[in-house]
Amino acid sequence: MGLIVERRLITFIVASSVFFFAYITLRSWLGVPPVKPDPVIAEVPADDLQAPVVGGADPLALESPAGELPAGDDVTASTPEIKRPQNTEWLTVGSMDATDDYFMLVTLCSKGAGIERLELTERDRSGALKYRRVDVTSGYLGYFAGTDLVDTDGVLVNVVGPGTPAAAAGIQVGDIIVGIEGEAVVSREALLTSLSKTRPGQKVDVEVTRSEKTETLAAELSEHPLDLMRLARDGGPDQIKGNLTRLSCLLTLAKVNQTRIGDSNVAMRGLTDPTQLNWDVVRESGAASFSVDLSQKEMAVVGGDALRITRSYQLPETSYALDLGVQVENVGTTKQDIGVRLEGANGISLEGWWYSTKISPNWGGAAARDLVYKTKSSGHVLVSGFELLKAAKAEDKSNADPALPRYGMTPLLFADDGADASRDLSYVGVDSQYFTVAFVPAEGQASLTTLERGGAGIASDPAAIIRHQERAVNSTYYVDTLSRSLEPGEFMRQDLRLFAGPKYTSLLTQYGLQDCIYYGWFSAIAKFLGSLLHGLSAVGNYALAIILLTLIVRGCMFPLSRKAAVNAQRMQELAPEMKKINEKYKDDMEGKVKAQRELQQRVGLNPLAGCLPMFIQLPIFLGLYRTLSVNIEMRQQPALSFTDWASNLAGPDKLAYWGDWLWDYLSGRGIGWLGPYFNVLPVIVVVLYLIQQKLFMPPATDEQTALTQKMMSVMTLMMGLFFFRVPAGLCIYFITSSAWGICERIIVKRTLPSKKHFDLAGLEGGATTAPVKSQSLAERIRSQMAKPEPTFEKPSKRKRPGGKKK
Structure with missing residues (x-):
């Protein structure tokens, strides 16, 4: 039985193969029939397929019945063959030349006629790029739309933007870049690697092959203009897996x-x-x-x-x-x-x-x-x-x-x-x-x-x-x-x-x-701070402007800060009385809070007065944070003009790169807690906060206070972890404010009166005496019902009343 089934299967396969071979042969001899368009399935979404029919006809169906074309239209008829360019071309509009008045350099591609790249090239008063890339510090030669060659090493130059360092050096379309500063360039990746070792303003030798001859051209590199629109493959380290490389405006x-x-x-x-x-x-x-x-x-x-x-x-x-x-x-x-x-x-x-x-x-x-x-x-x-x-x-x-x-x-x-x-x-x-x-x-x-x-x-x-x-x-x-309905010849x-x-x-x-x-919340404050920083930037540096802004804010708050310091001193003087209250009411939280409140009211002390400066600084902090996140004037502003460190106050200071050796869990872009750079300014902020707590936090009066202070120190370290990637401008504000606070407390402490604010002897026995607590009716009834029953001795144990026995 199995042999018969196997023979039938073989026979079926052979017969089917012969049939399809014969069909394909006859089809090639007789010609391909005209293509019949599918009027409904063509490109109609699923929802539209179920759309109601208007007037008894499907609005998405072709005018002619399925499989038929209008009279006189024969798809197989001879039509003039359209000749299209075989090679892709690139061209540009705009310029990067500082002497031109263009604000953009746009690279276009003939395959799809879309935009491949758009760079912002506006200059400031000094002639520098107004908007440069803030994520790279290497030199810029130009964008070439380069392609790797199959039969030889090098990168084929497909476009050279006007005004770029490459154009100034004489690099032309059709050149093959084979070397940068003596290093061989075998691919686009090698070209980018060689240029990543350079600096803006550096002069480099570029070796190119032109008409089968090798020439060496001298180029002076510039800063990278901001490539506001670019292919995903050119995103560099910021590019992520999954984004597609596709032209814009197709x-x-x-x-x-x-x-x-x-x-x-x-x-x-x-x-x-x-x-x-x-x-x-x-x-x-x-x-x-x-x-x-x-x-x-x-x-x-x-x-x-x-x-x-x-x-x-x-x-x-x-x-x-x-x-x-x-x-x-x-x-x-x-x-x-x-x-x-x-x-x-x-x-x-x-x-x-x-x-x-x-x-x-x-x-x-x-x-x-x-x-x-x-x-x-x-x-x-x-x-x-x-x-x-x-x-x-x-x-x-x-x-x-x-x-x-x-x-x-x-x-x-x-x-x-x-x-x-x-x-x-x-x-x-x-x-x-x-x-x-x-x-x-x-x-x-x-x-x-x-x-x-x-x-x-x-x-x-x-x-x-x-x-x-x-x-x-x-x-x-x-x-x-x-x-739009177009007659022949219309457009x-x-x-x-x-x-x-x-x-x-x-x-x-x-x-x-x-x-x-x-701006969201605190928009009025954020806009005001942005305008104020813009005015203070007349000193020549936005980092100095932030420092001046901080000094102005803290200076205006000095009376409140001094009052808070006096309040803190008074709290320290009351510490012994507070300790007595804690010992007196160990098991009575309500009584302890009431006694503390009565003591503070008796001496005229408001424990929340010291928090007022913090509440005033909170809107300023949030307003400055939103200014740095929204106001473009903060972008690209350096803390120090002679170094790449903290070259963008709207981003982290990026002291050192550690992404090549630290775990991705900590340093990965997006997936890491810290990011790929070590930032020193958040560390300075945390250190100053810990110093401030150590110097001015009153000594703990009990175990609970000591535990609270330890938790505050731990939370300071945790906040440093969470805010490790905050903008450098915000860190400068924190550092200036903390340094001012430390100096202010030291100075204020010296100006405070040396005599005591309170006569503790007069307070003795007053605040610490347990107040007579009045009971409600329900509490009195419960106390009466909860009284223990009286106990009596057994009759055998009772003493007889005095007298003689009969």
Whole structure:
């Protein structure tokens, strides 16, 4: 029986193989039948598939029956082949040259016609970069979009930005960098490693191969400009596993006649995706444009006709807004209903994500990169990156492509079925601690009213984001334009601007983005302290300004501090009486508290008076903390100009790097308690606090007080652990305040009267005498009922009354 089954199985396999071979052969001889588009499944989300039918017809179905094309349209007909560039090109708009008036240097890529990198290049009065990277101290040569070579060592230069040290040194597109300062460069990683050993202002020799000849070029390195938008792979040590490397502001079709892209998809299924094509490039002064043609054959898959898409980027001088233009022209022979999807920015700078605190109106807190948008109906809304990641994980599908962004994980920001006010968009973008990148209306427009829908998502693989690094998730978004019916030869156009700049109130107000600056509680104090620090910075250094601010605050509080010191001295004088009360009422807590209160009232002592200076300093501390977390003027300000230590008062002082040998549990970015750097300023703060406690804490009068004092010392050490990554500017405030407090107590102690404040002899027996405690009716009844019963002797033991026996 088993042999028969085995023979039948072999026969079935052979017959099936012969059948499929014959089918494939005949199919190749007879030709491939026309592709029949699927009118419903094309790109309709699951929710839309169950949408009610209007007027007896499916609004998402193609005009022609399934499997049929309009008359005269033959997909297999000969169509002119579209010739597209085979090689990817890179180009730039803007400049890094200090003599130019550009505030940005933008690198564009022809594959997808998106933004690969955006660097802020504005200069201050001294000619230095106004916004540089604060997480690196090495020299900067330039961004090359470099690629490793297969057949030889070196890095191919694909782009050289105007005004960069590389451009000044004469490095050109097509050069192969093979050495830096005598060290061989075999790959992009080796190039970055060689440059990481350099310093700004250092002159280095760069060896390049050009036309099969090796040349040595001299380059003077500069500071790193802040790369506000960059590829995830270029994030350096701050990059985390799971974030995707993807261009920003990519474009694809959102609607073609009755076929619509899904809210959770990045392209229409079956359509040749424009984001994956090499576009034709037109270079202009201060601008660049790209164009790509989609043939009739490519568009027929989704029920459309030939199209030509054109994109333009233009950067005005002295501006933080990049003008974007999108034009879609119907170059086919039939009428088409077309809509466009434009992706937003991603890869926003992650500087300081593992130590910074971004103030958020949401109780769940803020990530390093959050989504913000504002419509006429909703007002300003912040969607945390935590929420986007949580939604992506909850709805993630196992068959999803981990290399593509995840959209549609949350309800749409606005949709075509909403009210007009919900689609009246003022801005939508990604917000970080000190910078914002957002779509805003074109110049002269109050809002964007030509958009149909918008959604949020993450350019990350949610399954790859590890725990405690969720703050660094790559948040992003998209917008879909209203569809428009185009006759052959007609075109539609969408203009808007991409703002990418610092969060200055005056600057953001120009673009309607002022709501992106949020101080939260104590905002009035934080803004006042920020203005005061800005004025005090006239001394030439913000660290000195913080010291002066602390001295001003503590100086104004001196009368209260002196009163607190007098109060502390009086408490020490009363210590013997307090000790007597404790001994008197060991087992009566209520009586002890009452006796202590009566003693304090008799001598006119308020035990809470010494806490008043602390309560006054609390709003100042919180206000300064929020100023350092929100006010961009604190960013990049050094404590000392001649050293890299404490070069950013808005971040930790970073005395030494220990991340290469300390456990990740302690030093890991996001996952470590301490972070990858040893910070000395928090240690100084803790030491000063312990000294202050040792010098001025009154001696313990009992075991409970001694235990309390020990707990205070332990809590001081624990607070030093929790606040190990606080901004250096806040530590300077703590250090100055503690040093002032120590000196103040020493000086005040010498000015206090030497005589006693109280006559302890007069208090003797008064405060320590147990007061007669009045009893309530219930207590009196309980005391009567609780009296022991009288005892009597046994009759045999009783004595007889006096007298003689009879």
